[in-house]
Amino acid sequence: MATDSPGKRPTYYEELRAKGYSRRDFMKFCTMITAYMGLQQSGIAQVADALKTKSRIPVIWLHFQECTCCSESFIRTSHPITADILLDKISLDYTETLMAASGHQAEEAMQKTMKDHYGEYVLCVEGSVPTFGDGEYCCIGGKSAVQILQETAAGAKAIIAWGSCACNGCVQAAKPNPTHATPIHKLVKGKPIVKVPGCPPIGEVMAGTLVHIIAFGTLPALDGIGRPKAFYSKRIHDSCYRRPFYDAGMFVETFDDESAKKGYCLYKVGCKGPSTYNACGIMKWNNGVSYPIQSGHGCFGCTEENYWDNGPIYERIPNLAGFGIESTADKVGMVALGVTAAGIAAHAIATNIRKRDVVGNLIKEGKEAEKEL
Amino acid sequence: MNTLSHPHLLRRVFVWEFPVRLYHWINAACIVVLIATGFIISDPPAILSGKEAYQNYWFGTTRFIHFLASYIFLFNFIFRLYWGFVGNKYASWRNFIPSSREFWKDIVLVLKTDIFMTKREPENTVGHNRLAGFTYLLTFFAFALQCLTGFGLYAAMSDWWLPNMFDWVAPLVGGDFMLRQIHHWIMWFFILFTVVHVYLVFFHDYVEGRGELSSMAGGWKFVEEEVFDEADKKHEGK
Amino acid sequence: MSNRIVIDPITRIEGHLRIEAEIKDGKVSEAYSAGTMVRMLEEILRGRDPRDAWAYVGRVCGVCTTVHSLASVRAVEDALGIVIPPNAETVRNIMFATQYMHDHVVHFYHLHALDWVDIVSALKADPKKTSEIAQSISNWPKSSPGYFSDLQKRLTKFVESGQLGIFANGYWGHPAYKLPAEVNLIGVAHYLEALEWQKEIVKVHTIFGGKNPHPNYLVGGMACAIGIDDASAINAERLAMVQKLLQDAKTFVEQVYIPDLVAIASFYKDWGAIGGGLGNYLVYGDLSPNGYRDVSGYKFPAGAILNKNINEVLDVDLRNDSEVQEFISHSWYEYAGGDDAGLHPWKGETKVKYTGPKPPYDFLNVEDKYSFLKTPRWKGNAMEVGPLARVLVGYARGREDFKEVVDSTLRTLDVPVTALFSTLGRTAARGLEAKLVAGWALEFYDQLISNIKNGDSRMANMEKFKPETWPKQCQGVGHTEAPRGGLAHWIVIEDQKIANYQLVVPSTWNASPRDKEGKSSAYESALKDTPIADEHKPMEILRTIHSFDPCLACAVH
Numbered sequence A: 001m002a003t004d005s006p007g008k009r010p011t012y013y014e015e016l017r018a019k020g021y022s023r024r025d026f027m028k029f030c031t032m033i034t035a036y037m038g039l040q041q042s043g044i045a046q047v048a049d050a051l052k053t054k055s056r057i058p059v060i061w062l063h064f065q066e067c068t069c070c071s072e073s074f075i076r077t078s079h080p081i082t083a084d085i086l087l088d089k090i091s092l093d094y095t096e097t098l099m100a101a102s103g104h105q106a107e108e109a110m111q112k113t114m115k116d117h118y119g120e121y122v123l124c125v126e127g128s129v130p131t132f133g134d135g136e137y138c139c140i141g142g143k144s145a146v147q148i149l150q151e152t153a154a155g156a157k158a159i160i161a162w163g164s165c166a167c168n169g170c171v172q173a174a175k176p177n178p179t180h181a182t183p184i185h186k187l188v189k190g191k192p193i194v195k196v197p198g199c200p201p202i203g204e205v206m207a208g209t210l211v212h213i214i215a216f217g218t219l220p221a222l223d224g225i226g227r228p229k230a231f232y233s234k235r236i237h238d239s240c241y242r243r244p245f246y247d248a249g250m251f252v253e254t255f256d257d258e259s260a261k262k263g264y265c266l267y268k269v270g271c272k273g274p275s276t277y278n279a280c281g282i283m284k285w286n287n288g289v290s291y292p293i294q295s296g297h298g299c300f301g302c303t304e305e306n307y308w309d310n311g312p313i314y315e316r317i318p319n320l321a322g323f324g325i326e327s328t329a330d331k332v333g334m335v336a337l338g339v340t341a342a343g344i345a346a347h348a349i350a351t352n353i354r355k356r357d358v359v360g361n362l363i364k365e366g367k368e369a370e371k372e373l
Numbered sequence B: 001m002n003t004l005s006h007p008h009l010l011r012r013v014f015v016w017e018f019p020v021r022l023y024h025w026i027n028a029a030c031i032v033v034l035i036a037t038g039f040i041i042s043d044p045p046a047i048l049s050g051k052e053a054y055q056n057y058w059f060g061t062t063r064f065i066h067f068l069a070s071y072i073f074l075f076n077f078i079f080r081l082y083w084g085f086v087g088n089k090y091a092s093w094r095n096f097i098p099s100s101r102e103f104w105k106d107i108v109l110v111l112k113t114d115i116f117m118t119k120r121e122p123e124n125t126v127g128h129n130r131l132a133g134f135t136y137l138l139t140f141f142a143f144a145l146q147c148l149t150g151f152g153l154y155a156a157m158s159d160w161w162l163p164n165m166f167d168w169v170a171p172l173v174g175g176d177f178m179l180r181q182i183h184h185w186i187m188w189f190f191i192l193f194t195v196v197h198v199y200l201v202f203f204h205d206y207v208e209g210r211g212e213l214s215s216m217a218g219g220w221k222f223v224e225e226e227v228f229d230e231a232d233k234k235h236e237g238k
Numbered sequence C: 001m002s003n004r005i006v007i008d009p010i011t012r013i014e015g016h017l018r019i020e021a022e023i024k025d026g027k028v029s030e031a032y033s034a035g036t037m038v039r040m041l042e043e044i045l046r047g048r049d050p051r052d053a054w055a056y057v058g059r060v061c062g063v064c065t066t067v068h069s070l071a072s073v074r075a076v077e078d079a080l081g082i083v084i085p086p087n088a089e090t091v092r093n094i095m096f097a098t099q100y101m102h103d104h105v106v107h108f109y110h111l112h113a114l115d116w117v118d119i120v121s122a123l124k125a126d127p128k129k130t131s132e133i134a135q136s137i138s139n140w141p142k143s144s145p146g147y148f149s150d151l152q153k154r155l156t157k158f159v160e161s162g163q164l165g166i167f168a169n170g171y172w173g174h175p176a177y178k179l180p181a182e183v184n185l186i187g188v189a190h191y192l193e194a195l196e197w198q199k200e201i202v203k204v205h206t207i208f209g210g211k212n213p214h215p216n217y218l219v220g221g222m223a224c225a226i227g228i229d230d231a232s233a234i235n236a237e238r239l240a241m242v243q244k245l246l247q248d249a250k251t252f253v254e255q256v257y258i259p260d261l262v263a264i265a266s267f268y269k270d271w272g273a274i275g276g277g278l279g280n281y282l283v284y285g286d287l288s289p290n291g292y293r294d295v296s297g298y299k300f301p302a303g304a305i306l307n308k309n310i311n312e313v314l315d316v317d318l319r320n321d322s323e324v325q326e327f328i329s330h331s332w333y334e335y336a337g338g339d340d341a342g343l344h345p346w347k348g349e350t351k352v353k354y355t356g357p358k359p360p361y362d363f364l365n366v367e368d369k370y371s372f373l374k375t376p377r378w379k380g381n382a383m384e385v386g387p388l389a390r391v392l393v394g395y396a397r398g399r400e401d402f403k404e405v406v407d408s409t410l411r412t413l414d415v416p417v418t419a420l421f422s423t424l425g426r427t428a429a430r431g432l433e434a435k436l437v438a439g440w441a442l443e444f445y446d447q448l449i450s451n452i453k454n455g456d457s458r459m460a461n462m463e464k465f466k467p468e469t470w471p472k473q474c475q476g477v478g479h480t481e482a483p484r485g486g487l488a489h490w491i492v493i494e495d496q497k498i499a500n501y502q503l504v505v506p507s508t509w510n511a512s513p514r515d516k517e518g519k520s521s522a523y524e525s526a527l528k529d530t531p532i533a534d535e536h537k538p539m540e541i542l543r544t545i546h547s548f549d550p551c552l553a554c555a556v557h
């Protein structure tokens, strides 16, 4: 078998041509990718160049505390040739979900990539890492997730944290986080990390992020908390087609009411679109078919930190921890207001008793002054 | 205790300059508007209308009013901070910051006199009493926090540099959702403050007879000649 | 002398599964199945709003996405006495069918096929002969010699690049591979086609649930309102899309999946005698055209079979506290009532206590506790759940549609009924039920259309959505037949909050460690006596384990 020195690997362009795609197809693909990355038209040539000269980047894809739906979402990506990512764009050398090898052979494949491509491979992490105890809540091949992450991160060129699990701990990190599920950025220091949150992220967002890294050899521009700006710079709410109903104050009051049938805004049934950053409203899901809101359910904020503890899903104001069942800020506020009003009433009564003479003197003084007039 | 054989001589003092009064009422109006619109934003009423979405905009308008009031509120607040340095001694920043042991002692004294009423005689000050001054300091913090959280939320909806200066706030508290909740919780501070504050203004007017209630309108208070010097010292910042 | 081998990670599954096996005289003498990752979602659910539970438990698994959400809304509706509108039932059934087709096809091609298909051998295939074979087994249009030769070229180039990616280090050339090069090439072609296809069928979920993976559900019905006269709800366009997707799916299942399955199976008939295991089968049942509550209408009938006795099907009651119980004698948990207690899920406990070796480790201490899975038992019996169980129960209950597909397949392959109790039987049963479901999906679609036509556009019953309307204390159970087998969630609601929530999951049944009497569950039992040609490449173990389609995130949760 041929050695895999980077120089010898065929470029994407060569591979595509060999597969029978025309130059035109290639340029179409570049245009699409450029648009996805949120770049100007002028970026197309750059993308095309990059794809013509770069060969397949080795990728190690780890699975820790997760549900594999990030992998599932990844394989849903559906643009012209993105289903061919596995064969043509990256060399996915390790992923428990799809790889042929198991056990020792799987471990060897990973070790080989770590050695042969030290400093070159992209490390993708799906899932959070339980740091409880000796890391015993997630072990693979007898090693803990904590150990595996440290080993594989050392030689990685960059790390992609797939999904909310890797970015913010997702559901297993919800209170009381019994396994100490920890997101990747809290465990790996000194490596560039791209966060691609979502539960799961949109398939095309995942592909788009990878393609950016492949094409430019750099990470995409990131927002304040490390997410690609291309996909996470807008709120769902600002790209939601139901927004006119929001501004018009036309809301769904309960599911399946007349307003729901007419597609009014889902704000009052708990939509978290106003505080959620994702591309759902623009790119939609599964090749543009729909997204949660279009199918009648509010967004519940699956890209945001701690979103599982921001519930209940169907309420706008969350319960306040420590104030008993069903306490929202408003209920606590209402009680505080009642107490205050009672306090004021008591104070007013007390004033008339305790300060009777003070006030009496003022009145007396006033009356005397009146007489002097 | 003074049995008042004869009426007091009252000195008419110009306490609240026009800018302070203007600030006060703009501030009061903004807060009322912000609370009202804030409530609506957090839980809009069900308004049924047969109209199409494009013919309605009341919720957008409500939010617009909230944002408009927010800007006014912010600039008004900044103006007041400025006036704390150039205004008269009653408006000075010194009235708000407990900088001496004596300040703290006075706070306790006011608590005893006004709140728990263990001491009968009025505590004498001309401008803010020291408990009030300190409370306003806390209030200013709340103003600042509410502006921070509010503009932090608003940053995502605006291209202007001013709100965008606040785009670091959301990541700091773990995202827009939490930020919105904090913003919502702080609203309750404003509600409680307003209720207590208005009551206390009436209370002072009633038990002190110095024209507290009207002072924020005309600027004048009436202070007994014999206590004036001692009372006024408290605003010198010593 | 026996030798202990370890396979960890078991790949091409969901989650973290470790198999330790004793090999003696070229056969597995004992096997131990361990789940090595835990999230404790049952603990996390405590105290939360029951209406939200579907979203949390949906995240138990993204491979069998939706099934936990479905079981969850059913459990809550059961507890609160909510009856959902017929349209919602039908939509849930359609989503269920969609999940089946997706899950089974992906399992067959992407998770299981490489145990039978040698892609390296496909390089040697003759495209023309490949085309002839393909056309002889199916009408599927993509079968020209040119198609296969292009594919082969692409494959060659890929292999020559030296970067084998996901195909690196496979057991290529293993003596247990028996397919001719041409059939291997067909397998590879359909591996790639299925990868393309699978992203289409899930669009049914996207339409009704807004996205896939993890579409949205709703206690009381579904959130996707029907608004036939509105662009932003379920209307004629959306429905037409659903119909097209279901039709295409049926075509794919019938013209690609089933012919491939039969073609491949015909070369591996010896596996009709390997990997049978327990012989006890359990099905909760699901998919009634008249709604979930109509047990008699279930297209997958419920029942239990013991000791391969298909002449007697026993009834199953999920509410009876002596039927389904979970044990932890060999699991890293502790019960207030001691390690040997068996708890019905309404009284279930999830207190993890790890007592295994400190990582990194070489072997688990299988005499003691060795897995994060609990061990479920039905009336004390270890049971196998999943496609084989369903097909057997349907067959044993005398259902015509089951009889038809089973008998005709047995005839085609020329194997006896007993061949069903095997690794091959399990893999075949999955295909057969996919074929049945593909047909039912369109029936449900027609049912939805005719119900809407009759003027019923209700999609949710919101009468008891508000917590104020709930009783102070109540409990419920919701079940479904997930792709990997019977799935049920038990919930206890107190003061409008979740007081206890327990999932007993298909892969928990199958992959669990031994019980207190040392009795193995399905995986361990099926691996016994499996012949192993090469201890260093234990492909035979993978075949049998994969035939169950393991999902460990599900199993432990």
Ligand code: HEM
Residues within 6 Å of the ligand: A274, A317, B030, B031, B034, B035, B037, B038, B039, B041, B042, B063, B066, B067, B070, B071, B073, B074, B146, B147, B149, B150, B151, B153, B154, B180, B181, B183, B184, B186, B187, B190
């Ligand atoms: C006394 C001062 C204020 C009060 C009482 C107040 C109150 C509120 C309340 C109750 C909400 C609804 C929160 C929820 O959804 O639960 C809200 C929303 C909001 N407020 Fe304020 N607010 C104040 C000042 C400000 C300021 C200074 C700004 C600065 C821009 C601001 C900007 C916002 C924004 C952006 C929202 C979100 C509106 C939306 O997304 O539609 N607020 N406010």
Ligand code: HEM
Residues within 6 Å of the ligand: B020, B024, B027, B028, B029, B031, B032, B080, B091, B127, B128, B129, B132, B136, B139, B194, B197, B198, B201, B212, B213, B214, B215, B216
């Ligand atoms: C929404 C309602 C109101 C708010 C938010 C509010 C807020 C404030 C604030 C922040 C101050 C400190 C002023 C400074 O910067 O020096 C203040 C002082 C004052 N306010 Fe108000 N106010 C409100 C209503 C009223 C009303 C209705 C009155 C009387 C009719 C009033 C009378 C006064 C007086 C007399 C002072 C000076 C009090 C002192 O020094 O103890 N306020 N108010």
Ligand code: NFV
Residues within 6 Å of the ligand: C014, C060, C061, C062, C063, C064, C065, C067, C068, C482, C483, C484, C485, C487, C505, C506, C507, C508, C550, C551, C552, C553, C554, C555
């Ligand atoms: N076991 C299991 Fe599942 C299924 N099918 C769920 O109930 O895979 Ni994730």
Ligand code: SF4
Residues within 6 Å of the ligand: A066, A067, A068, A069, A070, A126, A127, A162, A163, A164, A165, A166, A170, A171, A198, A199, A200, A201, C059, C062
């Ligand atoms: S982020 Fe969500 S979707 Fe992705 S693995 Fe985690 S739970 Fe699954």
Ligand code: SF4
Residues within 6 Å of the ligand: A236, A237, A238, A240, A241, A242, A243, A244, A246, A264, A265, A266, A267, A271, A272, A273, A274, A293, A298, A299
């Ligand atoms: S449905 Fe949600 S995201 Fe859309 S406009 Fe309404 S609140 Fe915003």
Ligand code: F3S
Residues within 6 Å of the ligand: A198, A199, A236, A276, A277, A278, A280, A291, A292, A293, A298, A299, A300, A301, A302, A303, C211
């Ligand atoms: S819940 Fe997630 S999928 Fe999109 S609409 Fe909201 S970000």
Ligand SMILES: [Mg+2]
Residues within 6 Å of the ligand: C042, C374, C502, C503, C504, C505, C557
């Ligand atoms: Mg369980």
